[in-house]
Amino acid sequence: MDILLQEVGYSYAKDTPFEKRALTDVSLHIPSGSYTAIIGHTGSGKSTVLQHLNALLKPTEGSVMIGGRKIEAGVKAKNLRDVRRQVGIVFQFPEQQLFDETVLKDIMFGPLNYGVSEEEASRRAHELVEQLGLPPEVLTKSPFDLSGGQMRRVAIAGVLAMEPDVLVLDEPTAGLDPRGRREIMDLFHRLHIEKGLTTVLVTHSMEDAARYADNVAIMHNGRCVVTGEPVEIFSNEEQLRDYRLEPPRTIRLQQKLEDKMGIKLDSISLTEEALAKNIALALSEGRDSE
Amino acid sequence: MNSIIMSFENVTFTYMQEDESVKPAVNDLSFSIQDGEWIALVGHNGSGKSTIAKLMNGLLFPQTGKVEAMGKLMSEESLWDIRSQMGMVFQNPDNQFVGATVQDDVAFALENNGVPHEEMVVRVKEALQQVKMADYLDHEPHHLSGGQKQRVAIAGALALRPRLLILDEATSMLDPQGRMEVIETIRELRKATGLTVISITHDLEEAALADRILVMNAGEKQLEGKPDAVFRSGNELTNLGLDLPFSMRMTHLLREVGIELQGEHMTEDELVDELWTFYSKK
């Protein structure tokens, strides 16, 4: 499903003394089936953009096209349920997302709301809990009696249970242990490929953005300043620094190595595996040329 | 100077003890922390780290064993004295805000500890500058972005000028630069004041900077030692759901593609150096 933000502006608590502008003139196209990473420093407006993608926030200026629906500033939008079934969002803090008495009920909330049968909803919940690496006994616990990382997993399960077409993820791995981080990012990627999902990821991990995304957008002071492919974006160190970001570790290491040895590796290494291969290649070439 | 600032002796804690099927969140745990140390506490999700933090500041009391802090046994009586020397940043900053504005919130712990007004004003300003939030004095803490909340929460702990600082994934939502800045600030404070830091984290690059790492697994202490020693245990860590720092991961990957590196490299520079020798040798 295509999502298109056109000159979107947003102010929190508009028309009150607490009014706070968060977005200015944001235009962003998220093509159907793409994996878009949104990066930017603290407070740059990433979470605010994300909440426009399923109309939890409505623009105070400009418009958002979600599939066939147009959400426009100043126009009342009715019946957004369909949009929200299609676009599932994992919030930045899992506590913001959980509310039901037990983990099971919480995960089943979405599917039940969209007319999935009890059995099917419960089956999904059980399956997801296992997929997300939670012990089955958590199902009967209150979601608030869990550790931070466990809450995060439940929050993700609750969204996946709705089987959305667009998956919107706001720092979904914050609070996860390294294995969980890898497994869950791989799970998202698998779903992205297998089910042809459109995925939008906000992350502070340049490594994850480089590894998974095919489309990167940089937010800075409430504006979407750059969009492009990971290779372009991450190889332009100067531009990244301008927006108070830095390249992924793989690229930084590649840079160091190239400077030290006075060679140039074949391509920009977006993943650790690619970097290892590139280095091996360069070393063996060096050997050949001797 | 080698005094012990915090120690656990055979501490066990179980949530909802009345339910037999619930396993202890912290099980027969013992360790001690020297004054001035920087400890990284790592472990898989649900391994008991946040529970340990709550036992350290007397939010929870162990069912068996004892907790000693600042040379005192943790008890209802000693609690307040201990807390006045301890700053804590929660895993979820929202759970920690009390004040209606950022500056009132940062001042809260100072008010409670009777810091005189003039000094309070200075410290609040300074702490907010340290975390780069001085422009947000009058904002409502609950209405900030994720990373801004974490910064304010850290300022609230720093302003107290504690002897012991406990950070429960306090930088998990900060951008890489912001995270480095916070770590740098804490390093400087340690140099200047001999602050003891206990940092709960899933970021192994950050853990690698600590003096000592404690690895938790299912409520028990699995490993303990200097970062390079802990990371050298390689597979054992990955089996616990953890990982190695970037340069060590790269070293392993390079071996897999047939580059016979000798060392285990904790830093990128070491790795680059060996690759360079490797390259120029042949």
Next chain:
Amino acid sequence: MMEKMIFGRFIPGNSLIHQMDPRAKISFVFVFIAIVFIANSAITYGILLGFTLLVVFLSKIRLYFLINGLKPVFILLIFTFLLHIFFTREGDLLVDIGFIKIYEEGLRQGIFISVRFLVLVFITSILTLTTSPISITDGIEVLLGPFKRVKLPVHELALMMSISLRFIPTLMDETGKILKAQMARGSDIGSGPVKDRIKAVVPLLIPLFVSAFKRAEDLATAMEVRGYRGGEGRTRYRQLNWRLIDSLSLVVLVGLAGILVYFRV
């Protein structure tokens, strides 16, 4: 939707009213409440209204925000107004359309009561909007200070009041949050027929209670961990500082009372 409500919130600023001592402001509000009951005529109510608008002006809080933020209160206001209009049967008959009969006295009473209500709401709102909850606690505590001798737990009382005050916005935030979480997963509040809307509100209630208690607990925990243990030995970030304007404000109030008594019929 919840964020527009300003009831119980604090708007930082540095207007004359913001700078006043919380003790003066609290005393002011109580004296004002008493004075309001002196008014009994068009002139006196007019003076009250004028005075209130002057206070709002001095607080530099825009009237528009105030009106916008107090919408629920206005619904109540209109309701009482209508009640008076329709059920008072005194004075000349002004309007007579079938069963609707409006009498002069009813209109008068309706307007007077509404003005009274309005000025009270405005003045108390200005107090909470211009004073941080912590300062309100401090102010109340000092004002009730003399009662400490009769073993009244003054500090705890003041704290309870200010926490409840602080809790109103938190609770509204919390409602907004749960609403958002549920909307994101398909509940649809705020559209459709009334029956559906009521049905949609039900699943909101339990989590709301649960999270209200959880928030209260979190707040208590946070206060405890950060060293809060009652009034002894506590210092204040927001200083109490009684200045000339504070004394003046109370003098002005006495003056107002005098004027009202003079014009009273």
